Amino acid sequence: MNDPKTSRLPASAGAPTSVSERIRARIETAGARFHANDNIAQFIEGDAELKALEDELAEKMQGLIETLVIDTASDHNTRGTARRVARMFLHEVFKGRYHRMPRVTEFPNAERLNELMIMGPITVRSACSHHLVPILGKLWIGVLPSERSNLVGLSKYSRIADWIMSRPQIQEEAVMQLADLLEERLRPEGLALVLEADHFCMHWRGVKDESHMTNSVMRGAFLNNPELRKEFLQLVRGG
Numbered sequence: 001m002n003d004p005k006t007s008r009l010p011a012s013a014g015a016p017t018s019v020s021e022r023i024r025a026r027i028e029t030a031g032a033r034f035h036a037n038d039n040i041a042q043f044i045e046g047d048a049e050l051k052a053l054e055d056e057l058a059e060k061m062q063g064l065i066e067t068l069v070i071d072t073a074s075d076h077n078t079r080g081t082a083r084r085v086a087r088m089f090l091h092e093v094f095k096g097r098y099h100r101m102p103r104v105t106e107f108p109n110a111e112r113l114n115e116l117m118i119m120g121p122i123t124v125r126s127a128c129s130h131h132l133v134p135i136l137g138k139l140w141i142g143v144l145p146s147e148r149s150n151l152v153g154l155s156k157y158s159r160i161a162d163w164i165m166s167r168p169q170i171q172e173e174a175v176m177q178l179a180d181l182l183e184e185r186l187r188p189e190g191l192a193l194v195l196e197a198d199h200f201c202m203h204w205r206g207v208k209d210e211s212h213m214t215n216s217v218m219r220g221a222f223l224n225n226p227e228l229r230k231e232f233l234q235l236v237r238g239g
């Protein structure tokens with residue numbers, strides 16, 4: 001009952017005061033996690049509340065710009081920036097947090113396909129959780145279906161990947177999240193992912209040159225069968 005996490009809420013009113021506090025209170029009541037790369041769409045009550053969250057965010061972005069001592073009143077370039085950034089965060093670059101997963105229809109493997117399928121390169125766009133600066137990369141997905149697997153249309157892989165990537169992410173966690181989701185939905189015999197990405201927090205800040213990072217996840221048959229893994233990696237490198 002005395003969860004220390006809820007003590008941040010104003011005790012006097014008994015109710016959260018802002019839209020973000022209201023959403024946060026629901027998440028905490030449900031005992032769910034709300035890290036940067038978690039989706040919280042189920043805790044947002046429809047488009048009206050999402051719009052209200054956008055208003056709150058735009059107001060706070062305006063405060064941030066003012067704290068940077070930028071005169072948004074006379075500088076026409078920054079006059080609408082707070083609202084533009086709020087919209088961009090909630091509905092574009094971080095939509096994978098605030099919007100539900102795109103509709104994806106799985107269908108049974110009626111043809112009993114059991115050949116390696118490779119999707120890619122799929123362009124992925126994300127942002128690092130550390131600096132909220134872009135990560136741009138290429139993703140390859142290898143699926144070895146079994147008779148009991150579900151399949152999805154080719155274009156759906158990029159939509160699912162986009163939903164996972166459109167959050168403040170850590171590359172290693174992003175590929176794991178995507179692998180977990182694909183495994184759950186497709187129940188493949190084997191699943192392999194390779195993600196190569198450029199981290200603009202390195203480029204932009206000029207910290208160091210190693211801004212390129214490659215991650216891979218191998219599961220099921222790709223772990224147990226070195227020949228299959230080799231075939232996948234050769235095809236990825238060739239493409």
Ligand SMILES: [Zn+2]
Nearest residue numbers: 128130131201
């Ligand atoms: Zn970073």
